[in-house]
Amino acid sequence: MQTRSGSVYPKPDTEYYSPPSRKRRIVAVDFFDGLPDDLVLSVLSKISSSAHAPSDVVSITMTCKRMNELGTNPMVLSKASVRSMAVRAKKWSDSADRFLKRCADAGSLEAAYTLGMIKFYCLDSRSAGAALMARAAMGSHAAALYSLAIVQFNGSGGCKAHKDLRAGVALCARSAFLGHVDALRELGHCLQDGYGVRRNVAEGRRFLLQANARELAEAAPPATCQGQIHQQQQVRSDFGCDVPLAEPHPANRFMAEWFAAAARRKEVEAGGLRLCSLARCGRPETRRHEFRRCSVCGTVNYCSRACQALHWRLAHKSECVPMEQWADAAAAVAAANADLAVADGGNVND
Numbered sequence: 001m002q003t004r005s006g007s008v009y010p011k012p013d014t015e016y017y018s019p020p021s022r023k024r025r026i027v028a029v030d031f032f033d034g035l036p037d038d039l040v041l042s043v044l045s046k047i048s049s050s051a052h053a054p055s056d057v058v059s060i061t062m063t064c065k066r067m068n069e070l071g072t073n074p075m076v077l078s079k080a081s082v083r084s085m086a087v088r089a090k091k092w093s094d095s096a097d098r099f100l101k102r103c104a105d106a107g108s109l110e111a112a113y114t115l116g117m118i119k120f121y122c123l124d125s126r127s128a129g130a131a132l133m134a135r136a137a138m139g140s141h142a143a144a145l146y147s148l149a150i151v152q153f154n155g156s157g158g159c160k161a162h163k164d165l166r167a168g169v170a171l172c173a174r175s176a177f178l179g180h181v182d183a184l185r186e187l188g189h190c191l192q193d194g195y196g197v198r199r200n201v202a203e204g205r206r207f208l209l210q211a212n213a214r215e216l217a218e219a220a221p222p223a224t225c226q227g228q229i230h231q232q233q234q235v236r237s238d239f240g241c242d243v244p245l246a247e248p249h250p251a252n253r254f255m256a257e258w259f260a261a262a263a264r265r266k267e268v269e270a271g272g273l274r275l276c277s278l279a280r281c282g283r284p285e286t287r288r289h290e291f292r293r294c295s296v297c298g299t300v301n302y303c304s305r306a307c308q309a310l311h312w313r314l315a316h317k318s319e320c321v322p323m324e325q326w327a328d329a330a331a332a333v334a335a336a337n338a339d340l341a342v343a344d345g346g347n348v349n350d
Helices: 037-049 054-062 065-071 094-106 109-122 126-138 142-154 165-177 181-193 201-219 223-231 250-260 262-270 305-314 323-349
Strands: 234-236 242-244
Touching (some): 037 065, 054 065, 054 094, 109 250, 142 181, 165 181, 181 201, 181 305
Antiparallel strands (some): 234 242
């Protein structure tokens, strides 16, 4: 090839010449950024509603910045499952408090009830806890209605004059209408005893039968879980058969673990307060002599008749001994000690 000046470019050796290759630039495409927010929120809501632990929901927000923003969306937090609210007492912190608070503000009734129980009984924030439980109860949350009924029956958070038996029965009836087993059993005993309502033994017995029937229905496992029944604690039903004991609510489990710590238990006992003798309940007294004692032995106390009925079937039936027998046994021991003392004195004189 000749240039304008007349010089000629040297011809390349075609045998060894090869044109330079252009490398293609590989551009990474993030298809997740192309998904619409509505679709991602729908997927996250499904994950939140089926979460088995709080970490399942929290781990979503740690993936990336967009997941952090969408994972804390009220639509996702309002669908959080019951197990995602199961915060353990030993892991309680300000971050756990904020998580439950955000879920409650997003409209989750479970979060409002759980945080309300923790604040009312564990953190001594009576007004805030009662307000959260009332918010859940207004949303027809059965456990919240039953807990408020217990508060009214016992006058919790106030004095003895703050008891309102009629309000307790009304709340218990609403919870029983929603199918709460403990509320059905509590309402049945109230009708049989005439406690806060006109006595009706037949109607009370009907509610107790409904509670037992629902307990059996809830204990019936699916076909995939029949091999796990023997691992659960069994309780004798009033129908004469053993049924697996249902798991306690995360709020009750939190309170049981909270007051199981030696320091907190000593603090409660130092104030002359007692815990409900049903360990899985976890409720403490908010004032002295708030809970009712067993009328036979007087050694155990309960926050409700439902807890008393369940503890009777679990353990107390074989442990309950009338107080008269305790007095007779104490008198017999004192007499035996006196006889031994006299005998020892006679041997010394001889």
